[in-house]
Amino acid sequence: MIEVEGLTKRYGDFTAVDALSVSVRPGEVMGLVGPNGAGKTSTLRCVAGIIPATQGTVRLGGIDLAKDPVGAKRTMAFIPDEPRLFDYLTVEQHLAFVARLYGVADWKARGESLLADLEMADKRQLLPAELSRGMKQKLAIACGLLHGPKAVIFDEPLTGLDPRGMRRMKDVMRGLAAQGAAIILSSHLLGLVEEVCTTLLILKDGRAMAVGAVEEIRARFAGDGATLEDVFFLATEDAVDAPRA
Secondary structure (H helix, E strand, O other): OOEEEEEOOOOOOOEEEEEEEEEEEOOOOOEOOOOOOHHHHHHHHHHHHOOOOEEEEEEEEEOOOOOOHHHHOOOOOOOOOOOOOOOOOOHHOOOOOHHHHHHOOOOOHHHHHHHOOOOOOOOOOOHHHHHOHHHHHEEEEEEOOOOOOOEEEEOOOOOOOOOHHHHHHHHHHHHHHHHEEEEEOOOOOOOHHHHHOOOOEEEOOEEEEEEEHHHHHHHHHHOOOOOHHHHHHHOOOOOOOOOOO
């Protein structure tokens, strides 16, 4: 489970995230959407423990991130939109390195399964420079999922993927949720969010404009027949008077 209570992040006098509280239960995929500058990146980085929150509490798998950062991070994976890889490690060596960090004894079997799911089984001896942008993204995903995290954060996971890769990535997210992972998916691709996510968090100016099940938010803002794009614009336009979650 991912639990966020009263999360606030300030940069000097600027408040990027303002008293945000939200939870993602096992098996849920929460879509995080908002206009540019809404506070999505700061929220993700605080939840992942990349930057410290100014105030508030984050718990990953029931472990307080501030009190036990190593223990909390062992339960999660953060998949950024720009893969960070080691130039002189092959695909297989990346997996071996991550396995040592997390103490994954059966990493070869896990790695083979992940590479097969991501259609990279024939790339294991290649270096990052020999991979396409989409393949690099897949390698980052395989490394992130190798230790079986129960909390997973995806930041624009379809960047650089071709249509086949996109379909595979959707299947991976659904599979993780079915296995009990709590997932946050941040994306500007509202069609992806609508297709994969069960719950939704809409941010604007660092505040939650709506939190809840996708269908509940759709009905609140625009009616059952509305698209998620309709909901997004209604929830983030300045004139909105609808109650916040």
